[in-house]
Each structure stands twice: as structure tokens, then as C-alpha cells.
Amino acid sequence: MDPLSDTFHALADPTRRAILLSLKHGEKSAGDIAKPFAISAPAISRHLKVMEKAGLIDRRRDGQILYCQLRADRLKEATEWLERYAQFWQSSFGRLDRILSTEHPRTDK
Amino acid sequence: MDPLSDTFHALADPTRRAILLSLKHGEKSAGDIAKPFAISAPAISRHLKVMEKAGLIDRRRDGQILYCQLRADRLKEATEWLERYAQFWQSSFGRLDRILSTEHPRTDK
């Protein structure tokens, strides 16, 4: 899969989004990450692998502990992709924007 | 699925993202949307259904033509979710932010 699809796919799961939020304030071990969730450790382990593949986290082993840390670059890319649509809500005339663009189509790469 | 998961899931496919981009300048019929793609009409039809379920587009039928139009609200919600992480790249000290947050954990709801 292309990187952006990997990123959005990784974000399309509430457990993974909750994990990501839980990493906002610093790195945590896989075990600590798993604690709040009702699912098994292997399930968490696979969520972490999906997130690592998507570039959402880095993993670092220290002894038996595997520390996970939020990684920003792919989140940034996904955000930037979405912000291409910001014109549709940033003005108070979002609906009007769409109507105007329909009636006066412009091209933009 | 919860709405945010639906939205990210709908975005996690390059065909659907291309469709979304193609709607940036106004509504298009399902047939016109399908033209640039090498896949079958039923495949496009299902992509459009996924996008409608996710709230990324509205559909309106006029005779035999089904017009699809970009819809902003869910895109806005997804963008806002992602922007909760903007602190990790907005300063030129993104990396430092993470290090500091690791060493001085704060809570935020």
C-alpha cells in the first residue's frame, strides 16, 4: 500500500486512535499501552505493528521493554492532504464555495 | 463503525482519494467519475457508496444521472482530529517537543 493509504488505514480504528492519543505525552511500553484496553496482548501487539508500518510510531527496545513513541511526519502528511479541502469549511460560506465551484469550474493540479 | 473510523477508512484507498479530488471543483455524475479509472462501474459504485456512508459525498439523482458532490463536514472532523497532533510538527523543535513531553508528562483530557 502507498504510505498515505497506510496512514489513513492505521487511523481508521478506534483502538489505534486511542493508542495514539495515549502517546501524546511521551513514550510508553507496549504493556502500559495495552493496560486500558480489554483486548489481548497479541491484539495490541499487532495494532502497534500496523502503526509502525504506517509510520505513526517508532519502537525502541530496552531490555524486555519495548517503548513506543509518537512519530509526527506521516500524521503531518495526512493532515496536509486533508487541508487541501479546507476551503470547503474555512469561510462562513462553505456551501456557497461549493456552489460557485460547481458553476465556474477551475482546474488545480 | 463510528463516524471517524468510517471517514478514515474511506480515505484509506487511493481510488477514493482520487475521486474526492476529482470532486473538488463541483459535482459530477457517477459515470464521469468512473471514466479516468480502469476498474468496472460496479466497483466505482461501491466506492461511492462507501464514501456516502462516510459522509464524504452527497448523492442526488436527476433522471438516470446520479450526481455526487463533495461534502465537507466529515473531512473537517477528520482534519480537526489530526490537528490535535500539530504541536509535534508546527514548531521547528518538533523533536524537542516530544523529548520534553516524555520527561515532563502532562495530562490533557
Add this chain to the structure above:
DNA sequence: TAATTAATTAACCATATAGTTAAATATAGT
């Protein structure tokens, strides 16, 4: 060395996904 802890891998299950072709539906035109 034996036992404990942290995490992953393996094997399995049920469901979902993305595509196909063929058939069905619905509107429009002759």
C-alpha cells in the same frame, strides 16, 4: 539453572474488502 515477565509468532475463526462478470432496475429516446 529455574521461574517470571514482556512481547511476539503461530494457528485459527469470522467478517470485511476490492475486484470481477452477469443480471436487474430505471430513465430516456426512437
Add this chain to the structure above:
DNA sequence: ACTATATTTAACTATATGGTTAATTAATTA
């Protein structure tokens, strides 16, 4: 009425997903 066009639904295939439990690997502690 007949035909053509636009789109969806049905039936099918192959692969991916998200969960489980049991077994495995690796590091720590007694």
C-alpha cells in the same frame, strides 16, 4: 413498444482484518 444508457444488485473469488488461545523468544530475577 423497443432500444440504449446509467447505475445498482447479485453472486462469486481472493485477500485482509481483528480478534482469540497456545506456544515461543528473550530478558530479568531468584
